[in-house]
Structure formats: C-alpha cells, structure tokens
C-alpha cells in the first residue's frame with residue numbers, strides 16, 4: 001500500500017510489502033476479511049471488466065477469489081464490508097454519477113443484493129464502509145473530496161446521513177476506513 005493513502009502521517013513505516021498477482025492498469029484497491037478468519041487482506045477491482053480479485057493472505061500471490069459484479073458500469077468505485085453481520089466482508093460498488101450504492105452479500109459472480117441512493121452525485125464522491133455504530137454490520141458512507149465532508153449512514157438504505165463532519169486538508173487525499181492506518 002502507498003503511504004499516500006495514510007490519513008495519519010507521511011512517515012508511517014510500511015509493515016508489509018507484497019504483490020497481488022492480477023496484472024493490469026486502472027485497478028482500484030479494496031480490503032476486507034474475505035474468509036472470516038479475523039485478518040483483513042487485500043483485493044483489487046478492475047472497472048474495465050467489472051472483476052474483483054481478492055486474496056486471503058497478505059503475501060505475494062494470485063487472487064483466491066475472482067468474480068464479476070453483474071450489471072456494474074464504468075466509473076463505479078469499489079468498497080467492502082460485512083453488510084449482513086455474518087463475519088465475512090463482501091464487496092460493493094458506488095456509482096458517483098447517480099450516487100447509488102450496490103452491495104453484494106457473497107464474493108461470487110452476481111448482481112447487487114442491496115441497491116439504494118445515498119447522497120448526491122458528484123465525481124469527487126468516494127465511497128466508504130465501516131461499522132460506524134458498532135452493531136456488527138458495516139454500512140456505507142461518502143467522502144466529498146471538494147469540501148472534505150464525511151457523510152456516514154448506519155443503515156444500508158436510502159436516507160439521510162446518521163452523522164457528518166469535515167476532516168483533513170489538501171486536494172488529493174483519498175479517504176481510508178479500517179484499522180491499518182490508525183495510530
């Protein structure tokens with residue numbers, strides 16, 4: 001992972017360095033516990049082919065899971081979380097053109113199990129996922145890069161933000177959620 005993703009410091013040491021062997025350009029990273037063993041590992045999403053590549057260990061090697069997200073469009077951005085509280089993180093996609101989330105409850109080829117609109121469209125919108133209210137289920141959020149506004153919702157459904165706040169500075173700071181970059 002690049003230090004540029006860090007939200008806490010430019011000086012954090014890199015603890016792990018490895019390659020997910022899924023060559024190509026334009027891949028977007030995701031992270032999650034794909035097999036429920038308590039360890040978060042990496043994955044990549046290829047918007048050009050709507051294909052996810054997930055690996056179950058943070059070591060160099062090929063994907064353990066490869067599948068396509070049926071119905072995905074170009075420009076959609078990946079997220080991952082345990083939407084249904086079964087201990088397994090699964091993938092989702094966010095379409096910034098319509099501000100629509102598409103969440104799937106298994107890491108297999110298929111379409112969205114949950115589809116809903118949250119927030120307003122904009123190319124500066126980046127999707128987030130986390131268990132914001134600690135009820136055992138992950139839900140979605142948005143980071144609006146232009147004004148550094150975080151919008152979090154505690155349910156995976158259409159509706160208003162459960163909380164919102166501004167944070168950070170700079171113009172090219174993608175958000176992160178999870179434990180890897182916490183101080």
Ligand SMILES: [Ca+2]
Nearest residue numbers: 033034035039
């Ligand atoms: Ca795992």
Ligand SMILES: [Ca+2]
Nearest residue numbers: 082084086088
């Ligand atoms: Ca799950």
Ligand SMILES: [Ca+2]
Nearest residue numbers: 131133135137
């Ligand atoms: Ca939750």
